[in-house]
Amino acid sequence: MDFAFDARTEELRAKLLAFMDEYVYPAEAVAHEQRDRLASPWENVPVVEELKAEARRQGLWNLFLPDSEYGAGLTNLQYAPLAEIMGRSPQLAPTVTNCAAPDTGNMEVLTQFGDEQQQKQWLEPLLAGEIRSAFAMTEPDVASSDATNITTHIERDGDEYVITGRKWYISGAMHPDCKIFIVMGKTDPDGEDVRRQQSMVLVPRDTPGVAIERAMQVFGYEDHYHGGHAEVIFDHARVPVSNLVGEEGGGFAIAQARLGPGRIHHCMRLIGMAERAIELMCRRAVSRHAFGKALAQQGVVHNWIADARVTVEQLRLLVLKTAWLMDTVGNRGAHTEIQSIKIATPRAVVDILDRAIQLHGAGGVSQDFPLAELYAGARTLMIADGPDEVHQRSLARRELKQYL
Template identity: 60%
Template sequence: MNFDYTPKVQALREKLLAFFDEHIYPNEHAFYAEIAQNRQDGNAWQPTQLIEELKQKARNAGLWNLFLPDSVRGAGLSNLEYAPLCEIMGRVPWAPEVFNCNAPDTGNMETIERYGSEENKREWLEPLLQGHIRSAFLMTEPEVASSDATNIQTSIVRDGDYYVINGHKWWSSGAGDPRCKIYIVMGKTDPDAPRHQQQSMILVPADATGITVRRPLSVFGYDDAPHGHMEITLENVRVPAANMLLGEGRGFEIAQGRLGPGRIHHCMRLIGLAERALELMCKRSLQRVAFGKPVAMQGVTQERIAEARCMIEQARLLTLKTAYMMDTVGNKSARGEIAMIKVVAPNMACQVIDWAIQAHGAGGISDDFPLAYAYASARTLRFADGPDEVHRNAIAKLELARYMEPGAAARVETPVTRV
């Protein structure tokens, strides 16, 4: 495995780093101030003018749609090449949207690109790639433990040239944005089919009759406006049969294809977030004096700084290995590594950010610094795209399969899960 940057990636890294220095870091407080003003004006959900202005600058700089491996619609980068760029974008939680590389849109675009019809791509993928609209992924449900996706109860029933959808979803990330025009909905088309052939995924326009956005869900007190994580009901929602992705009963197949890249993108961004936290921790601890010497000279601080550096480097190497395997042997063969990094990266980031908060003193839990929101964001990712416990079970089963009889080992499954 060779993790050296290609000349193309090195040039893009330099552009991204310069863009952050010029446009992202100086506008961190301005972004949240604009949302606060929108909230005060009675509409926290309207898109920020700052983001829209920065998007055009990013496009002009050639920093747009850097994901989508193996596609002529993207930048032509592999997962391994995209990793260091995604890491930089993750240093500020709202920054990925500036480059049209934000969740859940990247995962949804990859899904439509891989599994949608040409008409689906024309109607929904192209506007998403242009940044004209946004999207949401509706999988998780409040009535069941969605960590086991076979529990999902939303029904998708064929009626002539249409499907009729009824269900109750929540944690529908991105659905609060008024530009969100398309949902990818996972539900059951055949409850009597074999366990992993009951589910399907279908494209549902956000303005379809019967859809009600009930409320935004807060995350540690943050509403994540204008992105939002919404609770949604679908009551007799009718969509054309052509909106079915890949075919009935193939929802798990699509989910495995979608969640692999989605999970590793989260991990890439988390490494960037942890790097930023460590940087802020070092700078702040050098500035503050306690008990007669800088906080940075206190033994406990140095212990944490050293441990943070070790943890970040370990997580980065595992992420790069996973990206390399996804590129060379495919997502299915890399499922163990994908599960491992999805456990390692969020836990690592939570710990590093927590130490950085401690080094900042009480200011660390305020919004004067970006750490409190960073921690809230990182902590959610121990649930999103599957909780730690499910991924650990999958890792253990793959490990045990190495010592089982061949027939028994072949039956070991990797679960599909989101929240």
């Protein structure tokens, strides 16, 4: 395993680091101010649109997509250090480079499973940043950690599918540019194989019978830059049969293909969030004094910073190993490592952020520092893309199998 950055990665890292310093970090406060002045919290923030144009101009666009026909053509190992850099400003940086969820996962789905017409109608404008999208899987009335529980019906009626169900925490759905939903539901609810009951269909947002019920907050945050999260009602919404993604009964497999890269992207960005927290801790520790000496001279602060550094170095190596395995043996061959980083990374980064907040005192929970928002994002990732306990269950079963 060789994790040294190749020439292309080094070039993109240098460009992205400069872009962050010159444009992204200075724009964080500006974006908050501009958003507060908007008539609706979901409107496009002017500085974000300016940064998107600059990112495209510099070639820092669609870096996540390994398909060179549509994206940058980077491997997971090449993209990992770039995602880490973006994770230092997780609300702005992924958004302005068109590398933000849920659009990334939806573009991957359309690239791998969409037909020519679906790619032309929806993938191309997503790649260009002209529209946004949402992925409608989670439901409020069932334990969605078990995807076989999903109750939304997708019933064929002649040349159309009729979609009926209720979804929530549908990321991206509040954004005014969100034009398309990828909806997961059951086309064969009584099928013998519970993993072949589900399918995915494309549902334009303006389809009659589709209604945004309400916006959902995350720890009190609206998550504006990702297009928010919504509860969505599908009340006998009709779409052509040609809107089926892949094949009937393929929804569960498509979901797994979508979530694999998404999980590692989240973990890459979490490393960047932890690095930002360590930087803020160090700056705070050398600039503040209590009880006659700098915080940097307090033994407990030494422990927090040292432990954080050790943890980040360990996590980064595991994430890079996972990226390397995904590139060399595929997602299935990297299954154990993907689950390992999904369990370990959010949990550890939450702890680092918690220490950083503690070190900042009241400032740590305020809007004057990014720590509270980073904490909310990291803590949410212990639930998103499958809660930790589901991954622990699967990982333990795999370990035990060889002894049974």
